[in-house]
Amino acid sequence: MQKRVILYVLGRLILAEAVVLLVPCGIAIYNQEHDAVSFLSAAMLAGVAGHAMLYHGNVRVESLSLREGIAITGLGWIMATALGMLPYVSGGYLGLLDGLFESISGFTGTGATVFPTLQGVPRSILFWRMMTHWFGGLGIIVIFIAILPQTGASAVYMYNAEGAGPTDERVLPRLSDMTKALFKLYLVFTLLAFLVYVLCGLRPFEALAHAMSTIGTGGFSTYDDNAMHFRNAWLEGWMTFFMILAGGNFALYYRVWHKGPRVLLHNTEFKAYLGIIGSACLLITLNLIFSQNLHPAEALRYSSFQVGSISTTGFVSADFEQWPPFAKGVLLLLMLGGGCAGSTASGMKISRLVMLAKNVWSIVRQKNSPRMVAAVRMNGVKVDEGIVERACQFFFLYIMFIMLWTLLLTADGISTFDALGLSVTTMGNIGPAFGIAGATQTYAGLSDFTKSVLCFSMLFGRLEILTLLVMCRPSFWRATTRW
């Protein structure tokens, strides 16, 4: 374990965040809000800490290994979220735990808010929430690698540790090139969403805020009643489009950019993703039409928005608390599934689920024709058995953690179904759940114990469990070489 390198890289990360913190500071100064002081002091604190760490750190060490990569990513996320809470706390809006919760919820793209109401909250704070979404969405580490050149091989490990999905496929051979490409796409999508939202009639600040939240698949809004506030069918349609877009694989979009849209047809995961969203949408629409006597067009409008949102982002345009149990069940499954690998959405990732289903089917086929060599194929290419096995293990761990969080939450007195919903939604970094944290509720009323459990849940979900779990092993921190 090369502790000094970790210190060095983390120092740079924190310095970068200090710079980022100056943006809302600028907004605060422009709007003449007193929060400028708290942003500035947070930035200064970050700057000082970063410099101190750079001073004690050392980059001139060869042979960076997997451990450093994992440690940097894990600790980087923890430090970034801890810094991110400073503006909330020092501005006096939230307490320490609430601030941390809001920050983690922002960076992980969950969008679960503990602000009881957003009325009267200054714009700079609102904007900072959106910025946490945006930076956490593509990944702090990805953006960090894209903007600041990294030395050493640990960048790959850092990248992989940040929830990169089941396979480590690259569209560009060099990691820095690839992260740059992803970042550019990310910027373009955000700008596009911003323009479309403006055209749909949002004011520029709102449009930018929602664009960042959408493309980062976060779910924070500048209004208490979220997307319900606008009552604008066009806007909802476009938001649905962008949410679904952001739930797709960004590396795939890069390929589409270069090779044309035919690439999409050959991508198993993307087809499955659209298929799942389409069928979920259809099922919920039918369910709503028959059980609530909604007009088909209205049912489709609400179901498509909620389906697109719940599988990725967590905006709410209808109170799905009132929906029939079947529709809620579909939403719950969508929360589990999440978006595609390499997207800004979390959850189990569609590619894993496709792999698992195909794996089961290949075993069945092999039983029927014992001499057949059945393999799992994705995009027409055979998938390595180790990858399938890791996907299976991930599924197991994911379910186990949901069960564990639910157990802890029910122990805290939350009713079983609400607890299950909360665990699934925070693990999948979605945002709204059912019941006490339902579509029209915030997380403000939950107890401290529940909030801390959910903080862990969000981090575990965003970093795909393994990173944090590995860091919990004592052998991780022991030095490998003693001389």
Next chain:
Amino acid sequence: MELFWRMMGRMTQVYTASLGLPLLAACFFREWPSAGALFVTLLVSAFVARGFMQRSLLSDRRGQMSTREGAFLIVAIWPVLGVLGMLPYLLSGIARDPAEAFFTSVSALTTTGMSGMMLPRVVWPNAMILWHGVMSWLGGLGFVVILVTVLPQVSGCFGLTLSARQMLFFSPVWSKMRESLEQGVRVYISMTVAALAAFLLAGLTPWRALFMALVTISSGGDIDTFALALGEGLWPEMPELLTGTGETAITLPEPSGALSLAAFCVMLFGSVNFLLCWKAWTRRSLRLLVTDTELRVFIIVIVVATALLTVTLSAEEVYGPYGSGQALSAAFFQSVSFLSTSGLITAPVWLWTDFERYVLFLLVFVGGCIGSATGGLKIMRLVVLARLADSGLKSALHPRAVTAVKLDGLPIQEKIAGRILAFFFIYVTAFMLGAMVLALAMPNLLDALRLSAACLTSTGAVAVLGLVSPAELPGWAQLFCTLLMTAGRVEVFSLLVVIGIVIRTAREHW
């Protein structure tokens, strides 16, 4: 398909023979409508058995069972016996429609134990109650038979071979199959006899002791099993009567200490690996049992669950005077009951807090040891899954390390490990999709999840944690439940294998 028909015929013959027992009871208790119904069923099933045997003679003899045959056998046996089993209910007139009769019959066969009928079980004729017990026992027997003969070949059994190492030679050859079959059946029967003795010692009358033994050893109990055994007044139709206004006018029948203890022990032994018991018995070595990892984990799970429940129950003040001792015994009994997927209860679990009910809900997914008639995922597989996850963490840290997952000191083959992982996925998926479909007929999703879990893990009592009685479900939902129960009993995979075969043949023919 010779062996398929022969096995089906044999099973139906056993079924026919066992119909004699409730028939005897019907005559004994002078319940003539039931006696008539049972007699007609006896004739029908004897006829069906003869048909199966004749089919087996017509097909060419091979003495070896193909996967195809095995898969069909495993899946077909439940609906066929279920249809035969629902006849007495229908003919004697206690069932309103075929759906609820079929539901109740399959529920008994798969050792789920739920009753789908509007008529509460306590007012059923004695012969019908006994028939329910007999079916449950036969279901357990059928499961054990399948487990040691066909299932290893069809679905790979997902780890049974791990536990029964060196003692069972699984083979598709009939003569070999018979050997292991005899072992399994012998253990099952001797355990039933022991259970009968235990209940007799606990002071039950012979009929009731027999009923309890049949139901408990096959883990097919339900909330009203104790009420049936004690024959106390009217059992509440469904617990919502209690939760509604908070009036607790209707109390649970309180089984005596000896009876609870007997039931407790039988459930405990019913969820231990039968094959391991056989092995320990033949080798006269207790060490085999003591050193078995699965058994140890089983006990740890019980202890942990009991501890959790005891702590919260004794802190409870709402539901009545639970002293620490009472809380401990209630927690102990309920955790064993749910872990063994039997579902006997001695406490009003539907009044417990969400946390306690959730613990019970989780326990049914864990299930008993592999190689027993319990449902759920089974301890063995969870142990392997946990160790695999741990080794996955290790290899995430040391990508080049060669890690081996071991159980009882022996490494687990990668293929088996992969199968167990796939099994977990398919089990969870079946559970969730089942709940989704049931949600269309239920007022809320949690009850749908509970009912789905009840069907899949064959623990009827889980459904009781909610407010909806299976009797209130529409007919299609009850039929869907029977599908889920069957899927749970054949460990989902076999069902998929059959579907795979059907798809393939359909493709070949069109």
